[in-house]
Amino acid sequence: MRYPKLYVEKPKKPEKGKVVIEKDGKVIRFLEDNEEYEGEGKILYKVIYDDFPEYILMNELICDILLYYEFGGAKQITYLKKGTKLLEVLAEGYKVYPIVDFGCRILENHRLAAIQTRKGEIRFINTPVNGIVVFLQEIPHKRENYKFYILPDKEIEC
């Protein structure tokens, strides 16, 4: 299982790797390791994928981020702007079996995870909205715990 690469505007622990966003995303430019950039674009820096939740506060992205995923000859880029609202859905139980993963587009009422209670009963956690799972976090805890970060198709209204 390969993971996407995560680039953020305000890295807490930057790694090697940069991408430049010009003209509000009309131009996306991955820099070479030794490449210098002097234009007016916004530079995003590579960070560890697992650090994704550090760039979210009160369900909102605190800076622009870009996710890059490569598989089977395809390249997929997802660019999200600061302030984008994400829906967080928690799946908690004696046993939790995630059904979907990062990158999955989900439609309303699709199953996100199956949960088994201590008594062996099974129930499902569904998504209340159409959207894309942008991150799946396993939270270390006595009970099994997964948090799904969903980017809804329609912006969430407060």
Place this chain on the structure above:
Amino acid sequence: MRYPKLYVEKPKKPEKGKVVIEKDGKVIRFLEDNEEYEGEGKILYKVIYDDFPEYILMNELICDILLYYEFGGAKQITYLKKGTKLLEVLAEGYKVYPIVDFGCRILENHRLAAIQTRKGEIRFINTPVNGIVVFLQEIPHKRENYKFYILPDKEIEC
């Protein structure tokens, strides 16, 4: 429901809109309507999304394509190269109810569609591989007919 925009290298019926791929996808540049391009990049031209199947022959893309999808403040770009192999899964029945849609990442054995027979029996069409649904085609026919074009995570081996 909004649809992605489709750009192809060898358009049969080009529309307004171009995107340039430079350095094997390291730079992606959407051109303005009146913008001229004189670099060495590969130009892809916008075509109608529904024409997607015209750019596939024997399960392979006949040219580079790029899918662009915008939703809820996010921009998603998928760049696929000529020769990329797609898996085509047909769902045919008296009634067919697609469960997943374009852009859905699917994991092995996920349900693609529910099929109802004339006798009212329900069965499911599942995906044999992990991948992404890149196009969902409704085929006009006496019986209901949907074709799912899936980009597998792992390249298909012949």
